Amino acid sequence: MEAQTFTARVATPTTRLVGAMSLVSMAWVVIGGLIVTPKDVNQGDAVRIMYVHVPTAWVAYLAFIVTAVASACWLLSRKHSMGFDRVAGASAEVGVIFMAMTLLSGSLWGRITWGTFWAWDPRLTTTAFLLVTYIGYLAVRGLGGSLEQRARRSAVIALLAVLEIPLVHFSVLMWRSLHQKASVLSGDGDIKMDGSMLTTLLIGVIGFTMTFAWLVLHRQRVLAMQDAMQMTQLDAALRERANENATESTDRVEGLK
């Protein structure tokens, strides 16, 4: 029988590279966002919040889309590989945290520009609703049952929940909103932004996306190990129960003799 090996390592060369790239990008966001970029004509220094607020919102959207795609892959694949389910779960976990950070940074930015931390504005309200939906998704993942049951019920919820993203994104166009409309992805191709501001924003989007990729890669490995531990513990419990039954049967036979 071959001896089992236990390597206390979760990182790989790929994740290390992604981590290093995200660190460099994040350093640029801090330096560029706080020092290099100029003030905005209308908002002054408050615009510096944009370099964090927009990338976190982008990552939250991306995370929930990845959750939906991985969930669809799990449902549609013949083998129902649990890897898809773990990517979906890991991505949703990261997305919830980034969505919460988006709301927090937006709230502080709103206090400066609108004079209030919170307003029941269409963009803010739909974003809060999106956050609550995915907290519910994570709660459903935490319910008991087999891995298959967890994957199936959470996949269905993920495919329904992702439909909220267009509602959040286009809420500023569909209703009267305090929140400004898209500055970069406006559709007409006219980007009204200084070069260094746009560069810092794009590097921020890339850096936060790299961070998201690193987190999802590591989180899904953690989930894989948690699932493996759960299965090992279940196997051990079943073996123990089988041994108990065997001992009881032997005792009964001995008693009959």
Add this chain to the structure above:
Amino acid sequence: MDHLGFIAAVYGVTFAVITALVVRTVLQGRELASKVADKDKPWT
């Protein structure tokens, strides 16, 4: 810089949360990796 407190709060909280998440993930990963056999870790 105007509104320094708000800007510092946004940057501080965002990067602190990300750092905490990264550290928690790494520690949790290391702890589990020492208990789970390599055959259940396709990346090793």
